[in-house]
Amino acid sequence: MNVLVINAGSSSLKYQLLNTEAGQVYAKGNAERIGIDDSFIGHQEGDGEKEKLVVELPDHRTAIKHIFEILEKVDVPVDGIGHRVVQGGWYFPESAVVTDETLAEVREVAPLAPLHNYAEADVIEICRDLYPDLGNVIVPDTAFHYNMPEHAWRYALPRDVADGLHIRKYGAHGTSHRYIWKAASEFTNGACHKLVSCHLGSGASLCAIDGGKSMDTTMGLTPLDGLIMGTRTGTVDPATVFYLQRVGGYTVDEVDTMMNKQSGLLALSGVSSDSRDIEEAAEAGDKNCQMAMDMFCYRCAQLILEMAQSMEGWDTMAFSAGIGENSDVIRAGVCEKLAWMGVKIDPELNKVRSGDVRRISTPDSKIDVLVVPTNEELMIALDVEDLLGDK
Structure with a gap:
């Protein structure tokens, strides 16, 4: 079709x-x-x-x-x-x-x-x-996460408020995470059972996938939650919003714009929202850019373990999207922070650039580490075929 x-x-x-x-x-x-x-x-x-x-x-x-x-x-x-x-x-x-x-x-x-x-x-x-x-x-994008366990999607707000206004964790990048699971399963010949999928781009989210089902993800009611992103804050204390309004004098719209479009890697680095620019500046000695990269890797490693906990363990992790597929520096930085958990990658394999699914972990790594170029378009097309193919 x-x-x-x-x-x-x-x-x-x-x-x-x-x-x-x-x-x-x-x-x-x-x-x-x-x-x-x-x-x-x-x-x-x-x-x-x-x-x-x-x-x-x-x-x-x-x-x-x-x-x-x-x-x-x-x-x-x-x-x-x-x-x-x-x-x-x-x-x-x-x-x-x-x-x-x-x-x-x-x-x-x-x-x-x-x-x-x-x-x-x-x-x-x-x-x-x-x-x-x-x-x-x-x-x-949210459909893949729709049937997560309630303890993963529900917020600790009054039930009448949360249910009446449909406030819950919806997640995002579901089509990409679905593809990453499919590709990782095929590449490992079914040896992948509990996958932490890392869609790392200008927008970034992680997903815990157990047997093909989303068990938890890092984005929440909106794509603002979770990992630090290009211009988004990621997770911050919710009271920060009240403080900015009451003490800083910012309006709701100004806080919305600040947290979605003026924060993240852009704010931390002071240089760019693009990780390529930040890596280049860090290599040239820019301390703010180096801190931005360190924070991104630190938070990503933390969230990987959060996702693993939701499955009570994990056997595979996969990097994908713009940063995940192309930045050997970020991949190495994240995996280095997980070395105490037995994650080991081969530095030479990590530097390989390819459009194919590939393994970058060493044979003795406790976790299989993959790079999976995502293909959301194919997943969308397959859904169209499934729903319209016989018509």
């Missing part, structure tokens, strides 16, 4: 057209600066060179039209569309076919992810309007 996977943001739209059986990617790209000056579409076919097409993109509807026009030249029929939805809220324990009802539910839970869900719902509506003969599927 040929599936078009769409990942919509407030001013961007990423896409990938792939075949579910062969895993072949026919084309992929991104529409950037939608509704902003200097908009463009970056498009790549197969292993070819990426083209930059300068086009006016006043809105998502225009962007989608351009993308379909581009894909017509690829000459591969689109059989269905899969939409990454950041927040499925209390409605989606699994992926779902788009109907009027499910689309309304995506909008209803949007306050939990306002920068993403509203745009995603708009794009789904546009696709249904422009291409009524194509089926659409919602693939929420």
